[in-house]
Amino acid sequence: MLGINDPWIWGVYLLSFLSALLCVGYGLANWNRGGEKEANEIREEVSWEKGEAQMEEKELGL
């Protein structure tokens, strides 16, 4: 195989390529996944929303 007789060597030669391919495949498959917001950002947004709702209630009497 590939000019190498020892399966432990041609095996690891291929394995090195396959592991790099795994990284490529994983990266492509999850390219847009995991882009979540941080807990504190979410908390901040929630408190903003609440503040805004309260303000609207107070100012506009909605």
Added chain:
Amino acid sequence: MIDIVYLNIIILVYILAIGYLGYRGWKDTCNSEDYMVGGRKIHPYVMAMSYGATFISTSAIVGFGGVAGLFGMGLLWLTFLNIFVGIFIAFVVFGKRTRKMGHNLSAMTFPELLSRRFDSRFIQYFSGLVIFLGMPMYASVVLIGAARFIETTLAIDFNLALMFFSLIIAAYVVIGGLKGVMYTDALQATIMFAGMAFLLVMTYSHLGGIVQAHQALTNLAALVPANLAAMGHQGWTVMPAAGSAWWWTLISTLVLGVGIGVLAMPQLVVRFMTVKSGRELNRAVLIGGVFILMMTGVAFVVGALSNVYFFERDGVIAIAAASGNSDSIIPVYINSAMPEWFVYIFMLTLLAAAMSTLSSQFHAQGTAIGRDVYETVAGMRGGRSILITRIGIIIAVVVAVILGYVLPPSIIAPGTAIFFGLCAAAFLPMYSCALFWKRATKAGAIAGLVTGTFVSLFMLVFVHQKEAAALGIARMVLGRDVLITSMPWPVVDPIVVALPLAFVATVAVSLATKPPAAEHVEKCFEGID
């Protein structure tokens, strides 16, 4: 021969580019979060390339490439582990949790992450000390190597080269912080990638294609020198004889030590905390995997194949062509087999590899002594973090330079292995339990940290032949180089013993002590499923 004027011009342009990126890092740094974790908004390309360039030093290319020239392609097991463990497992399994937990706990260094997770100041300053005391030898290996390289290629005096080189790196690390380090790393990694890609293509095409080149190497098996055959060497495309001295060294030191040790390297772990979300890490995996394949994969294949080149040209194997010094195999091969212009590019590649590794070492040491040790022990936190870290970085650079001058090469040479092994044994059990085991306790973490550190040091000083003989402490105390002389102990890497013991200590002590407060654990694991 090499035209010094051309080479100096190329390097001058390169240094100007580095200077500009260091300046950009400085301009983008407003607070200690920017200075220590790149403001947690680094681009995935920059993050992955910076991780890779820090990971791969000149010695991984020239030193280990030369070892492949001597012993053959068995070293590719290291490449496989570098990619699968060092990139895939590190990013996907460890990296994502590290980033999230680091954010939950507002940690800015690796010891700080562990210390806040286990609510223990001891962990922070003890880990900081292990890093600050263990890393200088590793840094001087890289520094001295680079200075020698500048001396021989640019015809600049060694002392001048050492001073000048350290000053350039110190300048952009001190000024630009982690952003400066990572921006310059990305440029350096790009140069490294191009250099190694060309080297691979040229080597295979020179030797008539992939299969033909490998077959020619396989056919050289009869030429293995008797002294190497006695160590288990059976040819450059064959694994060493099981149980032989070289087999043990290959498996335990290279594969376990360097391959798995990478998971707990502080200067690499901190990079996970520099990106905004898991998405950036997903993208970085792709880049990192290909990058590492192009680095160690190419170095080991080309190193081994250089035997074919030298045999076809001069009828000798690589180690003979390099006058018996395996470190010279890659440089001699490049000089004789590659076109002249590539020699310049390859020199730049090696310079970039050394600089990117050193800059991160200095940054990690600076944060270790400044933030983790000084600020934790002095009980202060706040606005002066950047200043204190800057002073820490300057101390780290000065220590590395002094060590390079003072210590004999025989002690400095095993520096990389010592640091990798120490980091893995001391930090890996505590770090993996911090991320994956909610039941792990403060006492358990400390038990693992202390066990890993001291068992590792004991093995290095008294058991593992290579370091024990170089350090000379065992000879002073016992009158002989190692405590146990029967095989395989003198060639079993310390990590094989220290890491499992440290794991056992962490788990056993955790189970024997009171579980941590649910509220604290919940805060650490917020957003982690």
